[in-house]
Amino acid sequence: MGLQGPPTGATNPFHQKEQPPLREGHFEPRYIYVPTANGWAVRWRRWRGPCARAAKRSPTPENERALAGSAPAQRRSTARTMLNMKLKERLALALSAFLVLFTLMLVVDLQMDYGISGHRIPLHGRVKIGDDTDKGRSAYIEFRKRFLQKSNGSNGSREYEQSAPSETSGSEAEPRTPATPTDHFEDLQRILALQLQGKADDNPVVVPPHRDLNVLRPENPTIGEMEDLEPSVNASNLEKFQLKIAQHELYEDGELLVGAVLHDMATAPILHVEQKEGGTQLKLIIDYPNGVQALFKPMRFARDVQTLPNHFYFSDYERHNAEIAAFHLDRILGFRRAMPVVGRVVNMTTEIYDVTEGDILKTFFVSPANNFCFHGKCSYYCDTGHAICGSPDMLEGSFAAFLPTADLAERKVWRHPWRRSYHKRRKAQWELQSDYCDTVRTTPPYDSGRRLLDLMDMSIFDFLTGNMDRHHYETFKMFGNDTFTLHLDQGRAFGKAFHDELSILAPLLQCCLVRHTTLAVLLKFHNGVPLSKVLQESLKYDPVAPILWEPHLSAIDRRIVTVLDAIRKCIEKSETPLQNEIDIEVCILKDISSKVYGSSCDILDSGLITDYSCDIK
Ligand SMILES: Nc1ncnc2c1ncn2[C@@H]1O[C@H](COP(=O)(O)OP(=O)(O)OP(=O)(O)O)[C@@H](O)[C@H]1O
């Protein structure tokens, strides 16, 4: 079959692909268009040039004659000898050909094992970085080893690329762990162990507990203590919770009020609903009895619908399940900087329409599919084309416990130093300035206290969830600058399960700084029960479970490795100061990307961290 084009006018996704001219006798993979029942399909075929084809043909009188003119006489006699050979001789010849091929295959296989350098690489266990002069080389071998293992091993997530958007995952499915041997990051563990013994205090990357205000907490007053307020006898669980919010965390580890607040929001009767002003997408303020309030974000689509490829992070829809999952993750990681969030299914008629008033009422309608819908008023997606619809009038959403009102605890809103430009062409300063962190480090409140470390935590947290929407962050004013940063607004997290957005790690990569405690938590999950498992277990108890599509869960385990790699690279770079002109974060990014993602990660070589993205191939 020859190389054919599709019939004129046929719709073919590949029709624009230009095919280079063929060179005679050259073996090249080519597309060929194959007519099928449904039209034209594309298949990969190896194209054989005319010489190859001719060589394969068995001799016929015609081509014998043709050969006579061009091929040497010796070739003709060889062919005749072959034909005249006895069966035994032919068998012997075939056996020796097989042996030669087998040996060749063995050699190729060994080369894969040894890597291109010829050094033997153990397939299990971590490769030790050699002496300083060999550092780059050994590191390269290690990346290559990882790459080979990645491509040989199975990437658990891959098959989901094909899954239909409407298909929901069974979250009961076990999150897959990579089939490759695990790097336990013993080097990082060693640093942690030394720091616990009071050594390695001066590590420029890992901040030991005794220099971390989040651990030291010389003072940790609560809002109640600051305001001299005690919860009244009939105070709601939320009020009690709010009064217990402290300078260094929203709630204590194991705080029982968290469960109580979640339960109230999931079950208490909804008395009143109104649209929350501000923000880009529709949110409702829910009033329950006893002054309890929650921030409602509606479900827009199934768990496995991912960010549209042409959507920028700032025009992506919010996901109610991302808010739920992020709260659990924040708690599991020990940050405790996100307000409790729970899922609930509401009756749109009795629990929203009947208990609301004002302009929002005018946006309710019945869709052609007979579902009850509304769109509210906001700056994105608040129109008939992007309405929120029930099924037919039952609607799922996330309910976030309300923060204390400004009367009780005013909040300060800060522009995030690593905020994105929120413009489709413009770049932010941190994307253009390679020593951006030096500027941040010397600017209050990032020059002292816990703030910069909190941003490092936030960067890790956001990278794990894939949240690119961190434009501002908030703190409680009464605690001054030495207080935790709230993890508010995770609505745009968990949008891309097969894409790891390294730029979210820019704060960590540019500053090369991390809390000892945060590193310890990451290592604990990486080397112990995987974070995805613990998260899945925790999410099971939500009323609208399953909360996360399985590929998002496996993405978290995969991304932990990337963060640990980043920290390792930071430490390596700090031990070997680079020549002045090299951009540290670009080096780190390149190393990490080649290590974790193989060659599928594109990073521009411009010397600035502008364009980089990693897709799981
Ligand atoms: N749990 C909460 N309780 C009270 N107020 C909240 C809560 N969560 C968020 N807010 C406030 O509501 C504002 C908007 O919330 P959020 O950022 O989640 O919405 P958004 O539509 O995603 O906003 P944006 O489009 O600006 O990202 C926040 O800046 C915050 O001040």
Ligand SMILES: [Mn+2]
């Ligand atoms: Mn948002």
